[in-house]
Amino acid sequence: MSPPLLAVDGLGIRYRVGREERQVVSDISFGLEAGEVLALVGESGSGKTSIAQAVLGLLPGNGRISAGRIVLEGTDIAHWPERRLAPLRGARIALVPQDPVTSLNPVRTVGAQIEEVLELHGERDRTRRRTRVLELLERVGLGPAAQRTGQYPHELSGGMLQRVLIAIAVALRPALIVADEPTSALDVTVQRRILDLLDELRREDGTAVLLVTHDLGVAADRADRLLVLRRGQEEESGPTARVLGAPRSAYARQLLRDAPSLAAPPPRRPADGPVLLRVEALAHDYPNGHRALDGVAFTIPRGATHALVGESGSGKTTLARCVAGLLRPGHGQVRLEDTAVEALRGEALRQFRRQVQLVYQNPFASLDPRQRVREIIEEPLRNFAPLPRAERARRVAGLAERVGLAPELLNRLPAALSGGQRQRVAIARALVLQPRLLVLDEAVSALDVSVQARILELLAELQRDLGLTYLFVTHDLAVVRQITDTVTVLRQGRVEEAGPVGQVFARPRSDYARDLIAAIPGRTAIPEGALS
Template structure:
């Protein structure tokens, strides 16, 4: 049995769910709304969830946290009976109030879904039917459970759209999912989940694809609904900051097992399992590291990386002139980018300007649509400005510009050619620029794999054989291959789990120290930006509203939009 506070011994899953909690001022225990006991789930005979136990009380928020593959989503789907066809519940049980759901058929579970358990899935882009209007999809759950006639259902749909904070419900009900933003689509999913006022909502990574301010609004909405309806929430997330600020009880999973659980404040203050300690130490939102102040102007200039010419390493190409140590690596002036939308031009970037010192990291932050990625693409010359200038110190013109400036994309799953080996991927820039013969390129690949802390034997593998973090290391190695000075990182860690994210951030800092690299870092995650950047520009609606050192922007924000962004992240990192 677990101790009375519900915490399991360090590194050990509790054999049973925590005992009933005593309700303040009363003699009896609080009834459990959900009780998961010794749950075992397998995929094609391979065990994915191994003896998981926890409980959820009425009105409580229980957060299940862990890395990808830890079994947290499988556990949540097993509760609501939505496991894929190749999965099976081998043993254990799930109770909802007095009902034992173990072994229920899908047909019988349909009476529970929506009515007593609501689900908010992870991806709002793929969770709604693209050929049905928003109103029809919300109304569907009401029709299935026969919650009124057509007029009553329509009125209820409009009420729900208003309740989740969507303006002009009449118009929204007639729209299709593609006509709504990501945050609006997530609100529609919440409206579907609460339509029948269930006693439990399972929220599976409900904000992972959303900007920080939209994330806060969605989580505030869930909190408001919980307060109003007394609904309990099972929150599945890899974001320790979200779990820390929104949950009452924390369940930490690793490799299909619960390694620790207990009241959130207790686990955060005194974690017992080594894995929990590592998760908390790696989470940017919970580990308030010192600010990275810009180095003194006398800091050493960019260190030449070996480049290849013919058969051997010869140093940087002659076309790349050495700027002085105190000359900015990137200078952006009055940058404008317009796109034609119908008859009117849409100005995605409107007069942006900033400078980045050599050997430092400058972050562009803002919500989706703020113009930060478009700005980054213009800096990397993947997009042409409508007006304004971008200067990269020492960078040659023409195709050799790419040797000086490289881009690392957000998605390590989509940015690598699945048909190539890792060696071919990393060596591709060397082949493109005609640098070195086969033996020299192979030696350079081996050197780069060492530098990004990958074993050399991965060179013969394909991307599908590597984890997400390993793939992103490959992408960074490829970016370093031709010896650039400037690397543009577009949401380069946003798709990674917290521990892998921490490893990549540490790698980037080490490479910057060793090689004198200059980074332009694009992100909507201010907790990550606080950790990695020396200076910051905040973008809103295509314009830069504030620029300064990271310390200045975080501790003395001048613009209201910056203050709104900072208010949306957990207290510990402000």
């Protein structure tokens, strides 16, 4: 039997932090055959990205391989110097990174950036390089190639940029591609097209793929085998169907339970209470003439959760800003009970914002890095509610406890918190003024599956106990299926479909909604009782 394309044997990785070294990966072993997909899955801190970086020879400066071997095509490259590794990257092993925006040079055309890879690896003939660039752009579905080659990154969408990165990765026909969260920032339909492209290239060229992902739905659909990691150690591994169908470890079972794309949707109660929010015939044009919203209408009953879904550019965020009073629509009306939001001005608008609070996607960017947690949660009270200092402190402490923040965290800065803890701070800050409506703008999309599950559980608990109403803006339809009562599907600023979640997901009327729902990853079935 021939050896695997890639064999990782007893891998250990350590990072230097100050004067000490910390073990982040211990005794990891796996093999990867030509044409195979192996998914590394686990929470933040599980070691999956460090393993991928070690395979590429791209560990950060304070990291080192402390044990084991990385054997690529029969040669141990674990301790090769950079001068030997550099020619391998691109030629035999390539990377598709997570963020195409930061991975491409903004001042060079995409054609020049693909051509550079060919030139660096020895193709001196300019005509042949340019011909190959056109071939690659067409191959990854970026036609007309002659036009695309002269465009700059800012002129392309996120999905198109990811295709450019794939073109760069496959330019030299590598034997192995390391795909590090290659679709985590993309809409479900764009995600499906990118993953389909990788599958097609893999089948045509026999390229192996080491897929790093926290999305178990993606892993379920695309990987031949899974390696489940926890705190730098192997928790479970094996064929995807076996791990999903009969997970052996409690941790793997919990990960699968937490994955919204793999879980059965829970029954939702009818959303038929008094209307809290009413949006009527809403339309908005931006100064460049782009119509972001066109006749949008929906209602949210008090205590219910309504989702706005759609691809990038569908108008979701514009609509959320209109609801929050941050943007005045050109036409139509937003009413919070008897208040016409678009008519508010000055102090009346400022006071309205006590009633509607926003929780953003990136808690780190939305929290002041110079303020301590206590000050962040307290700030809205200082701005809106002239309460004695002791009463403000009591409210902050009580709310922090309510959202699961330990008392010792109140004196920390945001940089000292995990992603899940930061999002809890953002939720506490939004709740401190006791609003009637929370607008959650991609509030869990940047979180690992287990952290995401805990935040969603917290939101459900707060809704039950406090009677909160949620407007949930997201591109993650798997989450929508799990937690919302009603949904509006937007496409290019118009309502494509709307209604109770169960009805829309089970019997979508429009082709667009059907395509969105069909693109939800994780269609692999888990046998009943497998996770009990």
